[in-house]
Amino acid sequence: MDIEHVAKLARLKLTDAEKEKFSKQMGTIIEYIEKLNELDTKNVEPTAHVLGLNNVFREDAATQPLTDQDPIKDSPAHSKGHYEVPKII
Secondary structure, three states: OOHHHHHHHOOOOOOHHHHHHHHHHHHHHHHHHHHHOOOOOOOOOOOOOOOOOOOOOOOOOOOOOOOOHHHHHOOOOEEOOEEOOOOOO
């Protein structure tokens, strides 16, 4: 892989020392990928996630909408259709 090309795509200016360092690192990564390619994955099912996650959906059912007083009546303190809170000065 051409380090200068990747740096240009990422709009990075690299010094010669950085190019040398990243070139060695990229070589190490590619060697590791080649090692992984040696594994027998014939009987391994492809997966996008290692955990068996499923979306859980509930049935969408129409209900009665809340009235203006419904949230207020469940509050600890209310009067005349308003929440009562401590006075802060």
